[in-house]
Amino acid sequence: MREKALDYPEPSRTIFESQMDVRPDDIDMFQHVHASKYQDYVLAARFDQMKRCYGISMEAFMEKGLGWFVRDFSIEYKRSLGLGDRFKVKTWIQDFFRTGVCVHFEIIRKTTDKLCCKGKSHYTMVSLATQRPEPIPEWVLEKYRI
Amino acid sequence: MREKALDYPEPSRTIFESQMDVRPDDIDMFQHVHASKYQDYVLAARFDQMKRCYGISMEAFMEKGLGWFVRDFSIEYKRSLGLGDRFKVKTWIQDFFRTGVCVHFEIIRKTTDKLCCKGKSHYTMVSLATQRPEPIPEWVLEKYRI
Amino acid sequence: MREKALDYPEPSRTIFESQMDVRPDDIDMFQHVHASKYQDYVLAARFDQMKRCYGISMEAFMEKGLGWFVRDFSIEYKRSLGLGDRFKVKTWIQDFFRTGVCVHFEIIRKTTDKLCCKGKSHYTMVSLATQRPEPIPEWVLEKYRI
């Protein structure tokens, strides 16, 4: 982790929230949501929130020749989700960098309002043509600085 | 397919419907929902409808020492679902057998109301203790014959 | 299923075989390989065999502007695969059509040599540019008729 450490969980930006349901195919041999699926939940929440909350869908980025690559991801597991659980995924931009953002997340079970896991991920803005990092354009920063 | 052929798509039982959203991790290298994910969508719809529409959740079956094993599954693809699509999964019991049911399904894109795929699956009632087929108990038939 | 019925399992073409291992993330809440994963195993076997046995990898098709779309898929489950199982996937072209092939498959557990499931899938040759069916070119038929 090369990014400057920030006082977790004090968010610097608006916290957005997406609601989802555990799918039966997410459950693993230990009868809980499989560990790697939480990263997919965070991805789904980001796609939802990019479109609904920041006003730039992933498709809109791609039309401009831009994409977000995952540079790193880390997660701490607190409580499992299981079959039939409804949950919310909160994410927010904790910090901005010249070519990326550090997004923090929390996944919370709906019925108990208990934290199931939390973590963060660094996304790098890339040009899809060159597949190289790009400075985040001003028009993106404007929408993301909420 | 050993079950008696039935005039498709004339359903013999109530058609139930579940709504879901495509998750980004469902999309494959061809930019569409990956072929095998539709089976997971049908499973998710059945779990939802067992609980919400028939009044016997999978967990309730398991507590009684019963489970449903998939004996066969077939699907015809008509149109792809893609990123950001919302869809509905309709399922109904087309036919009853002594130890199983034949469930038909249709997956329909929400915005266009167009059929994306359809198919059927035979589920066998099993005793979880013996892992062998079991006649469907009367208390199940009562709830399922709607 | 609109294709002409064929006497199963008499193959009309060479049977090819790929070996794979169950991954822990393939296991579901019932401690067996999740039902939809078998379709992924068949796909992996076809990709392997297209390249290794027929001499035209999926990438090679794509470079020529061609792709294979799944038109339908059906599977009969006989015995489950479980954690740590090694298995082989046999596939062969059962029948040719002007714009597609009907591929049959069998999945067999390695240690017991027992059939776990079998089925078939119809693949349609498409132009990636138009996304419409294409007659299978002669250079493909030559390599596929083994």
Place this chain on the structure above:
Amino acid sequence: MREKALDYPEPSRTIFESQMDVRPDDIDMFQHVHASKYQDYVLAARFDQMKRCYGISMEAFMEKGLGWFVRDFSIEYKRSLGLGDRFKVKTWIQDFFRTGVCVHFEIIRKTTDKLCCKGKSHYTMVSLATQRPEPIPEWVLEKYRI
């Protein structure tokens, strides 16, 4: 991350290696292995190495009423894996704790011998009966201290 920081990547224990192939269903809309699949690859490598290298399979732990829960996981992505890639997953125990181990990993593309990603995960030993942390038994430590 509450564990004592260690000088990465100096391993304190034997490094083990598993070889695997990317499956077509691992590829996502960006034509690369989907970000969360690398965690599944690490899991598959650990299951393989527990059995083959340490001499205690996951099934053997479960028969003794023991399991390993993932407490945290972090990963840094360097280069993507893609369709048809063969890779190796190296893992080693970096540090022992009373009720857990910190495992480090590296995923390396076979053809180029280049590092694709690296990271670490803390696994907690639990009693399956109580679902609570357990001190790692001496018979496990003996096998794990290689």
